[in-house]
Amino acid sequence: MNYRVLNDELKIDTDKINTLIAGAEPEENQVYDVLNRAMKLKGLSFKDVALLLRVESEEVLKKVLSAAGEAKKEIYGNRMVIFAPLYTGNRCSNECLYCAFRSGNKMLKRVILNMQQIEAETVSLLKEGHKRLLMLCGESRENPLDYFLDAIDAVYRTKWNNHSIRRINVEIAPLETDEFVRLKKAKIGTYICFQETYNRELYGRYHLSGPKSDYQYRLNVMDRAMEGGIDDVGIGALFGLGDYRFEVLAMIEHANHLEKKFGCGPHTVSVPRLEPADGSEISANVPYPVSDRDFKKIVAILRLALPYTGIILSTRENEELRTELFSYGISQISAGSRTNPGAYSGENDSTGQFSLGDHRSLDEVVSSLVDKGYVPSFCTGCYRKGRVGHDFMDMAKPGLIKDFCQPNATFTFKEYLNDFASKETAEKGNRLIAETNAQISKPGLRSKVDEYISRIQDGERDLYL
Secondary structure (H helix, E strand, C coil), X not given: CCCCCCCCCCCCCHHHHHHHHCCCCCCHHHHHHHHHHHCCCCCCCHHHHHHHHCCCCHHHHHHHHHHHHHHHHHHHCCEEEEEEEEECEXXXXXXXXXXXXCCCCCCCCCCECCHHHHHHHHHHHHHHCCCXXXXXXXXXXXXXXXXXXXXXXXXXXXXXXXXXXXXXXXXXXXXXXXXXXXXXXXXXXXXXXXXXXXXXXXXXXXXXXXXXXXHHHHHCHHHHHHHCCCXXXXXXXXXXXXXXXXXXXXXXXXXXXXXXXXXXXXXXEECCECCCCCCCHHHHCCXXXXXXXXXXXXXXXXHHHCCCCEEEECCCCCHHHHHHHHCCCCCEEECCCCCCCCCCCCCCCCCCCCCCCCCCCHHHHHHHHHHCCCEEECCCHHHHHCCCHHHHHHHHCCCCCHHHHHHHHHXXXXXHHHHCCCHHHHHHHHHHHHHHHHCCCCHHHHHHHHHHHHHHHCCCCCCCC
């Protein structure tokens, strides 16, 4: 088959990537040279990333993980962004062999939520304390863009006890440029779409039919999104479908392409691993298994290569591994997740899209984060202040964004502690806030943070810088 790629479209250079990952294990001094460059927080070259991916020595790998931890701490401090996924439907016209939602899975109870059911799901999430959602659905003519836009509006207009969802990120099938214009008007945050695997040959094996079987159309989706005015985009691969080293380098190539063409790379990168899914033989027999050791390496290398990009980790992973990965670069996590539409409100008992590894409630996750010294963040301030896309990166790279992100994280955490947390979580959370605020070095900023915390304690809500 012949593939037509326009001059400014992304093309994954398979030969180049395969050559780089087939190289010899690097010498220690080569790795340390790369890590020294990485700690300047300017990112890494394609070849530098390939070199780190070839590290096998346990001692050297420890240095890579440690460097990633330092980079993450320098940029993100002790905050951790929290969100929840909201599935609006599981009807899908694609035959993706790894997914429970695939069209050929006759055992799945299919549903597309109506607006009243979506409102009920939103209320259930609000009662837990969520403020940020990732909305998803299967790709089907039965849930077109008009339906999804109505669903977004339904979530935004839903209120519970004076609480509401403040920002929605979306993960839906690729759209045309004019459709992205409409999506932007819905006041979304980040548009996310995974390539699943960047290996074209493997992609064809896993995606047998449906719109998603068009590799190049999916690969170019972020170009159309940014041309349609979407400021922040999120890319990702489903690790386990192909050689993890290939996928990481392809994601770096994707990020570099967006940076070169639009002057701004991806806002987020997601790193899901293939987990068992009902009706999927491939998910039970992972073609290219990724060990926990290699998974840590993936997260660490992405943090060093794309220092200012958010790295998202879902509840596919168990509590212990999730907690460890926070130290190597993860900056956003889902919590209290369900992957079947209607699950939060009890409207639907169908099987989820994939198996979960972390079944804790939001309060349990928050409590665990506090124990590790992290400030859980429900912040949406940058989206609403317009610090997105180019503007966000222009402030992030010189370190200016921290003066907004850390305080805003603290404000949203304080809200959560007052309105939703268990007594134990609230007590230790307030101690962490006091310790965190005491470390603010700028007198003017510290006094402003103290003022806002006091106002939140007195009942004000949704304060942000």
